[in-house]
Amino acid sequence: MARRKAAISTKVLNTLVPKKEEKSKDFQTVSKEFLRHCTIKGLSPDTVKFYDKELKGLFRAFHELEVSLADVNAMQTEDVENWIKYMLKNNRAVSSINARMRAGRTFFNFCLKKEYVEKNPFEGVHQLKKRHTIGATFTKKQLERLLSAPDITQFVGLRDFAIMLTFAHVGLRLKELCSLKVQDVIFNGNGEVNIQQAKNRYARRIPMTKRLKTVLKAYCEERGILENDALFVSVEDDPISPRTVQERLKHYGHTSxxxxxxxxxxxxxxxxxxxxxxxxxxxxFVLQRLTGHSDLEMLQRYVQIYGKDLEQAIEKGFE
Structure with missing residues (x-):
């Protein structure tokens, strides 16, 4: 009688209950589904574009390595490791490989949640170590040479001067500058610039320096009232593009x-x-609020390189 009360084993049940036929999911089809999911989730267009670009890069590389992409569940960790070796052999930058790895890992986590794969092939594969450096910066003299280059008696020159001074005194990103609206600049009191289209999606307020307030007020008066509300505009009164800003900076880099x-x-x-x-x-922490960095890692590198505590500490103990 005890046997009759015992539960039937899983092994026996599996022979009695027919398994559902599982359909394989190919890489490209699931990629489109993943990107649609990212859009619906509310990720920024730039983030969705990043995933799209990196997944296409993964697809091309795996195709060249003759890895089957007809079923995402067939992807193995060994395939990922071989892909990394292939990228390194082709002298791809470590930062590029790591970016593609982040995209691949996120994509396969999505596949795991949807039960398209049994295991994430990127699991256990670590990011490549890279040398932590900080790119070149301007000296104060170089900065003043750049700021002195535009002809501020002309609209384009005044605009470009205002752009460079905003970069220098606010520390914002290119996209953040190009997305600034007239209403984001407040001249009341000491003045402030409100960054609404921040990379981390957290708007931030930057107090204006006296010099920047004077220059932006002069520029806004010259800009006048237009149909669009972009702060920085072209001579045709259209919002200035990131490419134009980059080209203008290079121009002044050359002339100065x-x-x-x-x-x-x-x-x-x-x-x-x-x-x-x-x-x-x-x-x-104040600098983090000013720059909008999501974490302190990068800012700590600046402190390690440019902090004055080393100079102050080196003589201590020898007095």
Whole structure:
């Protein structure tokens, strides 16, 4: 009688209950489903574009390595490891490989949740170690040479001067600058710039320096009232594009000869902003709020390189 009360074993049940026929899911089909999921989830267009680009890169590489992509469940960790070796052999940058690995791992986590795969093939595969460096920054003299290059008697020159000074005194990213609206600049009191389209989706408020307030007020008066509300506009009164900003910075890098010493770019201004703040002893958490960095890792590198505590500590003990 005891046997009759015992539960029937799983092995016996599996022979009695027919298994559901599992359909394989190919890489490209699931990629489209994943990107649609990211969009519905509310990820930024740039993030969705990142996943799209990196997954296409993965697809091409696996195809060249003759890895079957007809079924995502067939992907093995060994395939991922062979892909990394292939990328390194082709002299791909470590940062590029790591970015593609992050995208691949996130994609296969999605596959795991949807039960398209039994295991994430990227599980246990670690990011490659890379040398932590900080790109070149401008000296104060180089910065002033750049700021002195535009002809501020012309609209384009005044606009470009305002753009470079905003980069230098606010430390914002290229996309953040191009997305600024007229209403994001407040001149009341000491003045402030509100960054609404931040990379980490957290808007932030940056107080204006006296010099920036004066320059932006002069620029806004010259800009006038237009049909669009973009802060920085072209001579045709259209919102200025990121490419145009990059080209204008390179132009002034060339005319000022700073380009011969340091590559002139929006991020060089941002790095310079961070360096000058660290050298001035600005609190790391305050700097994080100013720059909108999601974590302190990068800012800690600035402190390690440019912090004045080393100079102050080196003589101690020898007095």
């Amino acid at each position: 000869n700073v380009e011969k010493e340091v590559a002139v770019s929006p991020h060089a201004f941002r790095r310079t902003f961070c360096r000058l703040k660290v050298e001035a002893g600005v609190n790391l």
